[in-house]
Amino acid sequence: MKDVFYSSTRGGGEQVKASKAVLMGLAPDGGLFVPDHIPAFDKSLEELSAMNYQDLAYEVMKLLLTDYTEEELRFCINSAYDKKFDCEEIVPLTEAGGAWFMELYHGKTIAFKDMALSILPYLMTTAAKKNDMKNEIVILTATSGDTGKAALAGFADVKGTRIIVFYPKHGVSPIQEKQMVTQKGDNTCVIGIEGNFDDAQTGVKKLFTDKELASEMDSKGFVFSSANSINIGRLIPQIVYYVYAYTRLMAGGRIAKGETINVTVPTGNFGNILAAYYAKQMGLPIGKLICASNSNKVLFDFFASGSYDRNRDFILTSSPSMDILISSNLERLIYHIAGDDAAADAAYMKDLSEKGRYEITAAMREKLSDFAGGYASEEETSAAIRKLYEDTGYVIDTHTAVAAHVYNEYKKNTGDDAVCVIASTASPFKFTRAVLGALENVDDNADDFALADRLAQKAGLEIPEAVTSIRQAAVLHDKVVDKTEMEAAVRAFLNI
Numbered sequence: 001m002k003d004v005f006y007s008s009t010r011g012g013g014e015q016v017k018a019s020k021a022v023l024m025g026l027a028p029d030g031g032l033f034v035p036d037h038i039p040a041f042d043k044s045l046e047e048l049s050a051m052n053y054q055d056l057a058y059e060v061m062k063l064l065l066t067d068y069t070e071e072e073l074r075f076c077i078n079s080a081y082d083k084k085f086d087c088e089e090i091v092p093l094t095e096a097g098g099a100w101f102m103e104l105y106h107g108k109t110i111a112f113k114d115m116a117l118s119i120l121p122y123l124m125t126t127a128a129k130k131n132d133m134k135n136e137i138v139i140l141t142a143t144s145g146d147t148g149k150a151a152l153a154g155f156a157d158v159k160g161t162r163i164i165v166f167y168p169k170h171g172v173s174p175i176q177e178k179q180m181v182t183q184k185g186d187n188t189c190v191i192g193i194e195g196n197f198d199d200a201q202t203g204v205k206k207l208f209t210d211k212e213l214a215s216e217m218d219s220k221g222f223v224f225s226s227a228n229s230i231n232i233g234r235l236i237p238q239i240v241y242y243v244y245a246y247t248r249l250m251a252g253g254r255i256a257k258g259e260t261i262n263v264t265v266p267t268g269n270f271g272n273i274l275a276a277y278y279a280k281q282m283g284l285p286i287g288k289l290i291c292a293s294n295s296n297k298v299l300f301d302f303f304a305s306g307s308y309d310r311n312r313d314f315i316l317t318s319s320p321s322m323d324i325l326i327s328s329n330l331e332r333l334i335y336h337i338a339g340d341d342a343a344a345d346a347a348y349m350k351d352l353s354e355k356g357r358y359e360i361t362a363a364m365r366e367k368l369s370d371f372a373g374g375y376a377s378e379e380e381t382s383a384a385i386r387k388l389y390e391d392t393g394y395v396i397d398t399h400t401a402v403a404a405h406v407y408n409e410y411k412k413n414t415g416d417d418a419v420c421v422i423a424s425t426a427s428p429f430k431f432t433r434a435v436l437g438a439l440e441n442v443d444d445n446a447d448d449f450a451l452a453d454r455l456a457q458k459a460g461l462e463i464p465e466a467v468t469s470i471r472q473a474a475v476l477h478d479k480v481v482d483k484t485e486m487e488a489a490v491r492a493f494l495n496i
């Protein structure tokens with residue numbers, strides 16, 4: 001097997017092995033690590049169909065994390081995908097309304113971020129050992145709501161690490177916020193910022209690429225890394241569940257071997273759908289990658305016009321984890337469709353940071369034919385929840401509803417009725433007010449926990465442990481800073 005090496009999308013720095021890329025998170029020039037080639041599966045779809053989640057995860061991840069030994073990788077996988085998940089399949093599939101919902105929310109924090117953030121701490125601490133890293137790893141994370149809690153849950157009390165999470169103080173759901181501010185663990189720090197998610201993400205990227213700060217950190221025994229989806233250690237575990245969904249459908253006789261399926265993904269930072277793109281490159285028979293946006297439809301416009309333009313108002317929606325105007329992982333796709341051309345990518349990213357926009361070439365646009373884009377307004381999102389519930393009794397969250405709407409429109413407009421897997425990215429109980437509000441009139445004065453009770457009663461569902469356990473929990477983090485004060489907040493927590 002040929003080793004896979006990783007280098008920056010912007011061409012700076014050297015090629016590194018997978019474990020080094022996981023440790024570093026972001027390349028030194030601010031680019032994202034990308035593989036020098038995408039390996040093909042070395043097992044047949046039949047063989048993969050016979051495997052459970054953990055064994056399948058090994059078969060997929062070994063191809064990209066080539067410097068981890070089998071023992072190391074199996075340890076990471078088995079430590080991550082265990083009883084923390086509330087069902088043995090890890091990722092169950094539910095058929096409803098003419099599509100298959102791939103439920104990625106059965107982990108500890110009931111959002112799909114758990115799929116990667118349950119394993120990232122193990123991949124990272126294993127990488128630290130392999131690379132003889134002595135410094136304490138400081139995970140710096142910007143969150144639109146779900147990454148923060150999933151990263152906190154993953155890294156809390158992990159030896160040799162600390163974690164700092166920045167979230168937009170007025171841009172997450174009450175349950176998301178309560179999940180984060182009640183986080184235990186001496187190595188955890190949660191800070192609200194007066195700004196939106198893009199401000200948080202831009203601030204974090206700035207801290208990452210500050211060379212002076214890095215050398216000061218090093219002299220005090222610290223090093224930054226990232227738990228955001230810019231880290232390949234998050235991206236690679238996300239490839240697994242697309243393969244798993246496909247092989248489950250195959251094993252259950254729902255599709256023939258090799259039959260092409262479509263996938264629809266509710267998209268924000270472009271990490272989840274990029275994992276599906278990589279799965280396709282590795283040989284999974286995926287036809288269209290349908291990219292679903294909410295009213296922050298910068299990606300829809302990009303697929304429609306070839307122009308990426310973040311110069312527009314940032315809209316707060318009922319699907320806050322997708323309220324993003326700078327989709328970081330799109331940079332990886334840009335690099336690939338430019339023909340793995342780092343200079344071209346660097347020029348586009350320079351335009352993005354200086355002018356807020358860039359336009360790709362006609363030749364690059366042709367390579368986007370794998371993708372279809374769509375978006376859902378707030379009303380359409382709400383209607384999608386209501387219609388699916390009324391037709392089938394199945395309840396989906398707001399993010400998943402964006403995808404369901406976009407998929408139904410896609411099918412109507414194109415006539416493409418290939419079997420479709422929709423990434424179901426959060427439990428409806430994480431966004432209770434909006435979900436229940438789609439089904440009935442909601443009392444403005446009722447708190448989100450009371451609404452959770454009502455949703456459970458109405459839909460005949462059990463409230464997940466992730467919600468019941470924070471109901472009475474004490475708030476342990478209450479710091480709020482301006483977006484210009486992020487560095488000071490980091491220094492204060494690290495005492496430097």
Ligand SMILES: *Cc1c(COP(=O)(O)O)cnc(C)c1O
Nearest residue numbers: 146268269270271272321425426
């Ligand atoms: C993070 C998130 C998304 C967006 O995923 P990306 O990988 O950022 O595109 C969608 N839905 C939910 C619930 C999320 O938490």
